Amino acid sequence: MLNYSTSEENYIKAIFHLQQEDGTVTTNELANELKTKPASVTDMMKKLKVKKLLHYQPYQGFRLSSEGNKVALTIIRRHRLWEYFLAEKLKFSWDEVHAVAEHLEHVSSKKLIDKLDEFLGFPRTDPHGDPIPDMNGKIETSKQxxxxxxxxxxxxxxxxxxxxxxxxxxxxxxxxxxxxxxxxxxxxxxxxxxxxxxxxxxxxxxxxxxxxxxxxxxxx
Amino acid sequence: MLNYSTSEENYIKAIFHLQQEDGTVTTNELANELKTKPASVTDMMKKLKVKKLLHYQPYQGFRLSSEGNKVALTIIRRHRLWEYFLAEKLKFSWDEVHAVAEHLEHVSSKKLIDKLDEFLGFPRTDPHGDPIPDMNGKIETSKQxxxxxxxxxxxxxxxxxxxxxxxxxxxxxxxxxxxxxxxxxxxxxxxxxxxxxxxxxxxxxxxxxxxxxxxxxxxx
DNA sequence: TTCTTTTTTTAGGTTTACCTAAAAATATTT
DNA sequence: AAATATTTTTAGGTAAACCTAAAAAAAGAA
The missing domain is CATH 2.30.30.90 (Ferrous iron transport protein A (FeoA))
Structure with a gap:
């Protein structure tokens, strides 16, 4: 798997979350989620399309390709493992972990994350109860x-x-x-x-x- | 203390290390250390001078201001605490910690670092034997x-x-x-x-x- | 001291990721 | 269906951090 910029990762993650609800995601939804402008979203969508991370036809909204989904899951895995670490080991309170994990999640060493996972004892959910994808990107889908x-x-x-x-x-x-x-x-x-x-x-x-x-x- | 970009932090850190030996640092030395071009160094020096992080007169080399030194020490603190964490808790080998810590060190939450320090039991040196600055930027200067x-x-x-x-x-x-x-x-x-x-x-x-x-x- | 070499800076260009404003496409109302 | 409103895209611009090539300053040699 290639490396992506922090910005690209944030877009991918946001699309992943939005498409859970909508199936397909629109330019405005995404701009709103990322607190950016629709024009910036269009720019990035063109780039991510070239990189084959998403399916996108102008004016038709977008959804992640299977490669895009894989990338999203590794970012979410990083995020949730760091949240678990912050809450469990560093005793951060529940509402503080998210902001710090937003930054840590972009450190992209696979070895780091897999060793962190092991150190934490392979937790299954983060402090908010969200499931943590495993090394292969498998994620528990419990009917919440x-x-x-x-x-x-x-x-x-x-x-x-x-x-x-x-x-x-x-x-x-x-x-x-x-x-x-x-x-x-x-x-x-x-x-x-x-x-x-x-x-x-x-x-x-x-x-x-x-x-x-x-x-x-x-x-x- | 303000926040600085990853790039600014890397420059500050490099100047700090180079001036230990030289006292004052030259454009070429710094370009060489950071694997960048002298022209890029000059650009950045102008910016850091405006931000009052260093003393710099064109053609005269540069050294960090006291504010610049403070910033450098917090970055070094982050770096060495992460190195300690990686070696001690995640069982990374000695020669692997540096590369990963280079990325982690740019996550700038003070609370994160102070809690990490506490979690690690306030270690005094990193896995290479280098002293770790404390919360106030104090660093042990043992005659090595x-x-x-x-x-x-x-x-x-x-x-x-x-x-x-x-x-x-x-x-x-x-x-x-x-x-x-x-x-x-x-x-x-x-x-x-x-x-x-x-x-x-x-x-x-x-x-x-x-x-x-x-x-x-x-x-x- | 003057000439040559090296170092440093300036000038101008690139890429990434933003932005605003205007144009084009799509949706909604009447 | 036509008119209006909304959404999305295009066009063109900005700032950060890099680059190359050329000019200017400083250092070293003849």
């Missing part, structure tokens, strides 16, 4: 659903929080929810889409629609 | 002398090897010399400046002038 879609009285475990702001962390800490928390939805209110949630034998409490949308769980 | 200058029968400990090629590593391994090895010079031969060296109670063996020049020791 937002809390809004969890049926009532189904026991589930929190595996991911999509928003990573300090504000949401604060709220989650207050409600005693973190990755690995086992919970059940007891009741949903159609009026404002809020819900009553219960952790173990504790008394149930209320969660807003906005919060529930950002909490992802796996049914247990 | 090349083996060529060590008087006969003075016990000393190997603290540094200046050349870091695979070839020298190979030779050192064969002779059983590494950082921390305690040795004594038994005899010097003026004809070719070779010397007889003895490690502990083992039989003495010969070291060439070229090798001795690259081995640095501290008297114990």
């Amino acid at each position: 659903i937002p809390l809004t879609e969890l049926a009532a009285n189904k026991p589930a475990v929190v595996c991911h929080v999509s928003d990573q702001s300090t504000e949401i962390l604060d709220l989650l800490r207050h409600k005693n929810i973190s990755i690995g928390t086992k919970l059940e939805v007891k009741k949903k209110f159609d009026f404002d889409d809020s819900m009553e949630v219960r952790i173990g034998r504790h008394p149930a409490f209320t969660i807003s629609k906005q919060l529930a949308e950002n909490i992802f769980v796996q049914i247990t | 002398i090349p083996l060529t200058e060590l008087a006969a029968n003075k016990p000393a400990v190997v603290c540094h090897v200046s050349d870091q090629s695979t070839e020298i590593l190979d030779l050192l391994r064969h002779k059983n010399i590494s950082i921390g090895t305690k040795l004594e010079v038994k005899k010097k031969f003026d004809f070719d400046d070779s010397m007889e060296v003895r490690i502990g109670r083992h039989p003495a063996f010969t070291i060439s002038k070229q090798l001795a020049e690259n081995i640095f020791v501290q008297i114990t």
